[in-house]
Amino acid sequence: MSTAAGRWVLLSTISGSGMAMLDATVVNIALPSIGRDFGADFRTLQWIVNAYTLALAALILLAGALGDRFGRRRVFIVGVVWFAVASLLCGLAPTAQVLVIARALQGIGGALLTPGSLAIISSSFAAADRARAVGAWSGLGGVAAAIGPFAGGYLVTLNWRAVFLVNLPIAVFTVVVSLRHVPESSDAQSPPGLDVSGATLTAVGLAGVTYALTSLSGGDGSAAVVVAGAGGLAALATFVLVERRSPHPLVPLGLFASRRFSVTNAVTLLVYAALGVFFFLLVLQLQIVAGFSPLVAGTAMLPVTVLMLSLSARAGALAERIGPRLPMAVGPLLAAIGLLLTLRIGRGASYLADVLPAVLVLGLGLSLTVAPLTATVLGSADPRFAGTASGVNNAIARAGGLLAVAVIPVAAGLGSADYTDPLSFEAGFHTAMVISAGLLALSSALAAALLRDPHEAPTPAGRIPVERCSHCGVAAPQLHPAQRS
Numbered sequence: 001m002s003t004a005a006g007r008w009v010l011l012s013t014i015s016g017s018g019m020a021m022l023d024a025t026v027v028n029i030a031l032p033s034i035g036r037d038f039g040a041d042f043r044t045l046q047w048i049v050n051a052y053t054l055a056l057a058a059l060i061l062l063a064g065a066l067g068d069r070f071g072r073r074r075v076f077i078v079g080v081v082w083f084a085v086a087s088l089l090c091g092l093a094p095t096a097q098v099l100v101i102a103r104a105l106q107g108i109g110g111a112l113l114t115p116g117s118l119a120i121i122s123s124s125f126a127a128a129d130r131a132r133a134v135g136a137w138s139g140l141g142g143v144a145a146a147i148g149p150f151a152g153g154y155l156v157t158l159n160w161r162a163v164f165l166v167n168l169p170i171a172v173f174t175v176v177v178s179l180r181h182v183p184e185s186s187d188a189q190s191p192p193g194l195d196v197s198g199a200t201l202t203a204v205g206l207a208g209v210t211y212a213l214t215s216l217s218g219g220d221g222s223a224a225v226v227v228a229g230a231g232g233l234a235a236l237a238t239f240v241l242v243e244r245r246s247p248h249p250l251v252p253l254g255l256f257a258s259r260r261f262s263v264t265n266a267v268t269l270l271v272y273a274a275l276g277v278f279f280f281l282l283v284l285q286l287q288i289v290a291g292f293s294p295l296v297a298g299t300a301m302l303p304v305t306v307l308m309l310s311l312s313a314r315a316g317a318l319a320e321r322i323g324p325r326l327p328m329a330v331g332p333l334l335a336a337i338g339l340l341l342t343l344r345i346g347r348g349a350s351y352l353a354d355v356l357p358a359v360l361v362l363g364l365g366l367s368l369t370v371a372p373l374t375a376t377v378l379g380s381a382d383p384r385f386a387g388t389a390s391g392v393n394n395a396i397a398r399a400g401g402l403l404a405v406a407v408i409p410v411a412a413g414l415g416s417a418d419y420t421d422p423l424s425f426e427a428g429f430h431t432a433m434v435i436s437a438g439l440l441a442l443s444s445a446l447a448a449a450l451l452r453d454p455h456e457a458p459t460p461a462g463r464i465p466v467e468r469c470s471h472c473g474v475a476a477p478q479l480h481p482a483q484r485s
Helices: 004-038 042-070 072-092 096-124 127-158 167-181 196-217 223-245 253-257 259-289 294-299 302-322 325-344 351-379 383-411 422-450
Strands: none
Touching: 004 042, 004 072, 004 096, 004 127, 004 167, 004 259, 004 294, 042 072, 042 096, 042 196, 042 259, 042 383, 072 096, 072 167, 096 127, 127 294, 127 302, 196 223, 196 383, 223 253, 253 259, 253 383, 259 294, 259 325, 259 351, 259 383, 259 422, 302 325, 302 351, 325 351, 325 422, 351 383, 383 422
């Protein structure tokens, strides 16, 4: 950490992962402008969000394995370049359909670079400085997330295409620094094969189910939709069978033999399903119904990031002392109250009186939930599988958001054109927030009923305690930087 080489490695990994984080933050802000330019319906806006999440959730585990086997720097750089090219396609997209395809390509790039950034830190820094390096990466990544809404809101006021094109100079800088200053590393004990079939089945399964749920909730019950849904379910069922027999599975099913691991991932699914809907719809509500500018709507979520930056480490330390059950039961309830407070946001809403109380309560709930959740996932797995367990938890969180954004908004009454009508959108937004608050309450009940606090045990050698990481992701739990073995 005290050397120039170490600072260059940090700068490279932070700029690469920060680029993906910035993009995920600002795209939702741009959705109303994109919809107006393309005359897109609400379902298309859903796919602009879900295409990225689908590719990321399906491929993030395989991408980590690719880095371990073929070189972490190499895969990271490929991911950054891929992400930049896809961003260029997004910025130049002539139609909404092309934009959806380009967003899926962005998701592939995001999957390649996201686990690689932390794996590079884990393999590059001395053991004594590794926790500090991860903390710096995490904290500065949180600062990037905080800056994102300001930058995104401003860029949208210029042109929504600038939201994607701004990634290009960041990517060029990241690639140059990585080639000059980041050492290559790989895992000599990495399994000889890759579970490509598992990744393919995951992608096909999630795509089929997401398409079917989106279409069915919108009233389309055609034969093609039913076949897509059935094919998706069949692919996911086949995935389970493949993982049971694979010598190098993406998801070692033995992890789920631990009740704590299974329960915590069920809580993760519900929490991030609710959050996915919230982040998707709130910026639309603020712009379409409340009349906020893109800049103000984008910065509305800033208190959540600030609270998580400030409190996540303390919540992780608290969970280490008293166990995760109480924080994981109380945190989602607070977050549910935050979502219910958004019912006050309507026409003529005031940021200070109507928006700020909701996001403050939500931020407190998430700060209390996410670090204990991540620590519980890691504590439930053998130290050898820390990276895999964290990746599974991250993928489940993203899949939860993917499926929820496909179903809940339309089930709440947001039809093909409703997002352009403030009265209709407001009613659907309120219904969606009540449903999402119910998911958070259910996750709280699961944690309270099924989690048991184990006797305090020392942290295994080679593990980085989560409470020493100063920020946990809003879009999904923070990945653990452990190398596979």
